[in-house]
Amino acid sequence: MTWTLPEPMLSTPTPRPDLPPGMAGEPKWDGYRALLSVAEGRVELRSRRGTDLRAAFPEILTGAAQLRDGTALDGELVVWEEGRLAFERLQHRMQRRGTGAARAASEWPAHFVAFDLLRLNGNDVTNWPYRRRRTALESVFSARRLTAPWTLCPSTTDQDVVDEWLTWEAVGMEGVIYKRLTEPYRPGARGWLKYKPRETTEAIVGAITGALASPRTLLLARYDTSGCLQYVGRTTTLTTATSTNVAPLLTAAAAEHPWTGWTFSAGWGSRETLDVTLVQPDVVGEVGVDVARDNAGRWRHPVRWHRPRTDLSPADIPRIAPR
Incomplete structure (x- = not known):
């Protein structure tokens, strides 16, 4: 009988970095x-x-x-x-x-x-x-x-080792996977746990998908040290309440916008382009991001919009290296 590769076993997110009893951790x-x-x-x-x-x-x-x-x-x-x-x-x-x-x-x-x-x-x-x-x-x-x-x-089954792995963000580690010591490999099942550290930071809204009155996602930016507005990532789909809260803060872009003529991919590895509306880059928001970034400093995974930061201006946001 010919043996074939099974579907991979999968994981579900866990909010805690603690190594659960009876499980082993892997980077x-x-x-x-x-x-x-x-x-x-x-x-x-x-x-x-x-x-x-x-x-x-x-x-x-x-x-x-x-x-x-x-x-x-x-x-x-x-x-x-x-x-x-x-x-x-x-x-x-x-x-x-x-x-x-x-x-x-x-x-x-x-x-x-x-x-x-x-x-x-x-x-x-x-x-x-x-x-x-x-x-x-x-x-x-x-x-x-x-x-x-x-x-x-x-x-490892040592919490201290797991804690050390969670400091490896600089080399691009995304977090830790936890696997039950007594569990078989179950193809297609979500039997493992996945912890990904997240941090809170700020970014500028440069464009949106969806209608200006009810944005679906926000395209985020930061200025680089040469003064260019650089794309750094996109939010997850906004809830209705969040969309309603953000919409009044947004203004359609004037004739000249730093991203005029740009196209944006729907995601990593996708050839699909997004239908976006450029907005005045004057709204700052607090976002939750994970550690996955490319060499240009962009967030690879969709980020979570937390709240507008009306107390901050784009000039208050740390600048990134030019691309």
């Missing part, structure tokens, strides 16, 4: 979730949604020669640049094929950070508890003496 990497299988000399590399990633990451295929036949791993593809995780480099690599992919692999090599074992020596081990799968995964790394592109994800 949450800012990369692309990927599942890999080596069976009868054939390598599979698939994304969380089942996309075939082999053509984009030839160095992972080459590295699979280090693995024993009948091995399957769950993990994260990451790219490092100048000492931090570079998600945008990883995203660009997703589009490369052939010689372009080979060149990109040389320029921005990817690593596969393995955090779970799905198959060992041809045997499906997803029904094993996490504790047993983790011990076996560590044995795979030590017995095979795996080197790049393979990296073993750390795991």
